[in-house]
Amino acid sequence: MRFGGVTAVNDLTLHVNKGQIVALIGPNGAGKTTAFNVVTGVYTPTSGKILFNGKDITALKPHKITQLGIARTFQNIRLFKELTVMENVLIAKHLHLKHGLFSTALHLPWARKEEKEMRIECEELLAKVGLIDLKEEVASSLPYGQQRHLEIARALATNPKLLLLDEPAAGMNPQETSELTHFIKNIKNEFDMTVFMIEHHMDLVMEISDAIYVLDFGELIAQGTPDQIQQNEKVIAAYLGVEEDA
Numbered sequence: 001m002r003f004g005g006v007t008a009v010n011d012l013t014l015h016v017n018k019g020q021i022v023a024l025i026g027p028n029g030a031g032k033t034t035a036f037n038v039v040t041g042v043y044t045p046t047s048g049k050i051l052f053n054g055k056d057i058t059a060l061k062p063h064k065i066t067q068l069g070i071a072r073t074f075q076n077i078r079l080f081k082e083l084t085v086m087e088n089v090l091i092a093k094h095l096h097l098k099h100g101l102f103s104t105a106l107h108l109p110w111a112r113k114e115e116k117e118m119r120i121e122c123e124e125l126l127a128k129v130g131l132i133d134l135k136e137e138v139a140s141s142l143p144y145g146q147q148r149h150l151e152i153a154r155a156l157a158t159n160p161k162l163l164l165l166d167e168p169a170a171g172m173n174p175q176e177t178s179e180l181t182h183f184i185k186n187i188k189n190e191f192d193m194t195v196f197m198i199e200h201h202m203d204l205v206m207e208i209s210d211a212i213y214v215l216d217f218g219e220l221i222a223q224g225t226p227d228q229i230q231q232n233e234k235v236i237a238a239y240l241g242v243e244e245d246a
């Protein structure tokens with residue numbers, strides 16, 4: 001992926017296998033978010049291909065890619081802060097509603113039925129992720145860690161097969177990071193989910209990843225299991241030697 005004269009990601013080949021948690025790590029500016037943006041259709045790669053379940057999804061529009069089963073969260077929290085936990089998840093669910101928000105607003109009978117079914121599905125989702133007791137709380141009133149959990153729950157409301165998490169532990173203290181680690185593990189099991197994440201918190205990455213890819217200046221410098229990555233000298237030099245969250 002080039003931006004004018006800048007090659008943000010160069011010659012990256014990366015596989016995320018079904019049922020795995022795969023992490024993409026690397027120093028600031030290494031090209032991680034650009035890689036996510038290419039996968040989710042925000043950018044069309046200058047060259048190369050993105051395959052999802054064997055289908056070429058290169059250059060599809062973001063909403064089309066979401067419909068095919070890829071959901072994502074962002075580095076910064078993007079909740080509807082004044083809406084409740086339930087409403088935040090319901091809005092995401094509407095993306096998949098056949099009749100759309102307009103017919104729901106008109107209270108057409110088939111829209112009402114679908115709305116009711118959606119509410120049930122959202123309640124089931126919130127129960128699975130441990131947020132059901134907070135469903136009527138306003139999003140901004142939740143502690144930071146739970147706002148992050150809600151963002152992930154909202155991404156799950158589109159029934160993805162693959163979940164992309166862009167620095168889910170950004171700004172978290174060790175306690176919140178540890179809770180997030182359990183949260184992601186739980187999601188993987190509850191939803192039989194495949195997870196591809198960018199993360200700087202090495203405790204989290206090393207504990208839950210099946211495979212890790214390391215980018216530096218847009219180039220892949222290493223890939224392997226957490227043990228292999230921890231011992232890789234190129235990685236230590238490029239990344240693990242620098243302070244986390246730098």
Ligand SMILES: Nc1ncnc2c1ncn2[C@@H]1O[C@H](COP(=O)(O)OP(=O)(O)OP(=O)(O)O)[C@@H](O)[C@H]1O
Pocket residue numbers: 003006007008026027028029030031032033034035
């Ligand atoms: N839209 C854009 N236009 C021009 N250059 C861009 C654009 N997006 C990213 N870049 C450049 O691409 C390179 C990679 O940036 P990117 O944000 O992908 O890195 P990153 O690894 O996600 O960093 P961070 O950990 O800070 O989020 C940087 O040099 C950045 O300035």
